[in-house]
Amino acid sequence: MICPQCQRENLPDAIFCEHCGVRLETVCSHCGEPNRRGATFCRICGQTINQTATIAPAGVPGVPSPDSYVPRHLAEKILASRQSLEGERKQVTVLFADIRDSMKLIENRDPEEAQKIIDPVLHLMMDAVHRYEGTVNQVLGDGIMALFGAPLAHEDHALRACYAALAMQEEMRRYRRKLGQSEDVGLQIGIGLNSGEVVVRSISNDLNVDYSALGHTTHLAARMQELAAGGTTLMTSSTLRQVEGFVQVRSVGAVQVKGVSRPVDAFEVVAATTARTRVQAAAVRGLTPLVGRRTEIEVFSKLVEEAASGKGQILAMVGEPGMGKSRLVHEFIRHQLRPGWLVLEGASVSYGKATPLFPAHRNVAPILSNRRW
Numbered sequence: 001m002i003c004p005q006c007q008r009e010n011l012p013d014a015i016f017c018e019h020c021g022v023r024l025e026t027v028c029s030h031c032g033e034p035n036r037r038g039a040t041f042c043r044i045c046g047q048t049i050n051q052t053a054t055i056a057p058a059g060v061p062g063v064p065s066p067d068s069y070v071p072r073h074l075a076e077k078i079l080a081s082r083q084s085l086e087g088e089r090k091q092v093t094v095l096f097a098d099i100r101d102s103m104k105l106i107e108n109r110d111p112e113e114a115q116k117i118i119d120p121v122l123h124l125m126m127d128a129v130h131r132y133e134g135t136v137n138q139v140l141g142d143g144i145m146a147l148f149g150a151p152l153a154h155e156d157h158a159l160r161a162c163y164a165a166l167a168m169q170e171e172m173r174r175y176r177r178k179l180g181q182s183e184d185v186g187l188q189i190g191i192g193l194n195s196g197e198v199v200v201r202s203i204s205n206d207l208n209v210d211y212s213a214l215g216h217t218t219h220l221a222a223r224m225q226e227l228a229a230g231g232t233t234l235m236t237s238s239t240l241r242q243v244e245g246f247v248q249v250r251s252v253g254a255v256q257v258k259g260v261s262r263p264v265d266a267f268e269v270v271a272a273t274t275a276r277t278r279v280q281a282a283a284v285r286g287l288t289p290l291v292g293r294r295t296e297i298e299v300f301s302k303l304v305e306e307a308a309s310g311k312g313q314i315l316a317m318v319g320e321p322g323m324g325k326s327r328l329v330h331e332f333i334r335h336q337l338r339p340g341w342l343v344l345e346g347a348s349v350s351y352g353k354a355t356p357l358f359p360a361h362r363n364v365a366p367i368l369s370n371r372r373w
Contacts, residue, residue: 009258090150093161093195093239094218095134096225097125097168098143100188118142120175121187128167132160143189143225145218150198156350158195158242162269165191165233166247172231188230193269194221195239216260223257224266233269240267245281247272276347279326283334290331293324300332304341 010017099121109117122144126136129146133154138145148164149157168189176186196217224234240249248270254263275281303313317325333343 089197089199090153091157091195092147092149092198092217093158093193093242094221095129095146095148095161095165095191095193096143096222097146097165097189097191098140098225100190100230102142117179117187121172121189124171124175125168125189128164128171131167132164134160134164145222147198154350156242158193158239159246161193161195161239162233162235162243162247163272165193165269166272169231169233190225190228190230191233192221192224192226192228193233193235193239194218194224195236195242196220219259220257220264223259223264227255227266228268234266235269237265237267245273245284246275276349277326279330283330287327290327293328293331296328297332297336301336304337 099118102118122139122142125144126139129136129144129148132148133152134146134148135151136144136146146161146164148154148161154160168191172187172189179186181187194217198217220236224236228234234252235249249267250270252266252268255266257264273281273284275284279287300315303315307313317329319325333345337343
């Protein structure tokens with residue numbers, strides 16, 4: 001039986017998950033009453049029980065509820081929009097992250113000492129998720145499960161998940177250096193990503209999200225995490241299709257995943273590219289020839305000639321979304337502008353809203369964190 005919380009397999013007669021400890025019961029989505037596994041109708045209200053794996057909103061003993069670690073500004077957004085979200089089908093990216101060989105790390109340590117090592121890792125995982133407005137839906141002992149795209153809807157949920165995964169790995173490298181550990185034998189985390197659909201059933205006051213995964217959405221993300229070596233992030237082709245050009249990847253090849261009949265193509269997330277807009281990402285893959293913009297290019301060229309003669313110029317372009325404004329600017333800068341010009345480009349990114357002074361934070365923080373005072 002597949003555990004609805006950690007997506008790992010258990011014996012058919014298991015009462016509790018042997019991996020995360022959650023009680024293996026089917027919860028009625030109508031009245032919330034736990035029922036025995038395999039039940040077709042709820043024993044209390046008589047409603048048909050959906051056998052799709054669900055995460056029950058009831059808390060798990062010993063596991064913190066989301067309201068204890070979700071930042072206040074995100075919690076307010078989630079609770080303000082929950083009525084419109086409940087019952088909705090959402091495109092999401094699921095992230096699983098897990099500390100590798102955590103039992104080996106803590107087996108000969110005092111519990112308090114072990115907690116001092118593990119807790120900072122869990123916090124840096126959650127901080128990376130929240131930085132890109134994802135939601136940590138479960139804390140699984142030595143790992144987390146997070147959703148991007150629900151309950152907070154984001155068009156770029158897959159990209160946010162990739163950036164969060166890269167941020168986790170970078171923070172882990174800094175944490176290892178702080179502990180004086182090497183890259184080879186220090187603390188490592190493995191991360192898995194997959195994109196697909198879920199149905200948001202309900203959102204409780206403590207921010208637990210009860211949802212139904214459609215198809216293998218959650219299952220594949222969990223399997224990617226299990227296959228990922230320490231210090232790496234694996235994703236499926238469904239996630240890659242949405243982030244191609246924004247991140248560098250390395251093909252791992254087709255892997256056999258338990259519970260899926262056909263092999264699944266897996267890709268390692270290596271790094272972020274310099275692309276920040278769709279046009280820049282498309283340019284990484286290769287753009288089609290620009291056709292029918294000769295007049296606009298000539299206007300650009302005349303303004304540049306005026307500027308070169310000492311007369312500063314300002315050009316504002318206005319047009320409906322999708323008309324090709326960004327592509328036109330990109331084409332002129334890359335192929336029409338003469339060498340010798342200094343070009344400074346700026347672009348707004350949606351995931352920067354959650355970080356005050358985001359441009360400074362993005363560029364200055366890595367320098368300061370690596371400096372020895």
